[in-house]
Amino acid sequence: MRCVDEERGKRGSGEHPGDVSRRRFLRHAGVGAGAVTLAAVGSAEALAASDAGRPDRTVAGYHETAHVRRVYQLSHF
């Protein structure tokens, strides 16, 4: 996925007071530590890059075609 509006307005990063208990919970669950070990494995991009030499494939064989786009239009999606 990508950003479609590079000039997008501000989306603040203020912190709610409840974040303290949230952070404590996340730490106890090992979200920080457990995930750091996964950093060595890679992100979606890195995993996708590791497939770069393989034939093009999609998850479920779905391709957006003109017909599918027309269905979207008619469905008001």
Add this chain to the structure above:
Amino acid sequence: MLRIEEGVRPELQGDEAGRAHLYGFLAGLLAAPPSAATLAALAAVPNDGSTLGRLVGALSSVAARTSVDEVECEFSTLFIGLTAGELQPYASYYQTGFLFERPLANLRRDMQRLSIGRGDNVHEPEDHIAALCEMMQGLILGRYGPPADLSVQRAFFAAHMAPWVERFFHDLEKAEACPFYRQIGVLGRAFMAIEEEAFVLAG
């Protein structure tokens, strides 16, 4: 292409960086089967003894005894199949029984609002579990603008993931013929439950 540590902004550390790592990790493995190099790297990941660390350790053990051909076979069985895979990892399907339904329309509306667009190389409907994990990662990291407030992340999660992801990962856990992806199901379900509880705690 980015390595995950390069994708995390310097100011984003600890648990928030961990959340982004986990979402990205799940997105990658649910979009395509891992390569031999990824599988080998995963097999070397240690168990740090935490709740998630133990699950990552279990996944690492499975990765160590799974070949790239076997994991590709698992992925194909689960998500591709001859006509369809065993699982349909889409929000629309899990919530309505059909693809391309209202949940996808709602997601597209929110994606537009959040300035998220589908990449040119993406051929799946946007409500695929891998795409949703990638979007959560992007919101945390600030890939679509400034890093999203926790309230924005919570609203996105509540609207597009919470209603169905636990059932999806539970279904993945039940895939007896697919030991690697079963463990992804265990890890994913645990992480989603942690996320849901953490959002509640944030108030």
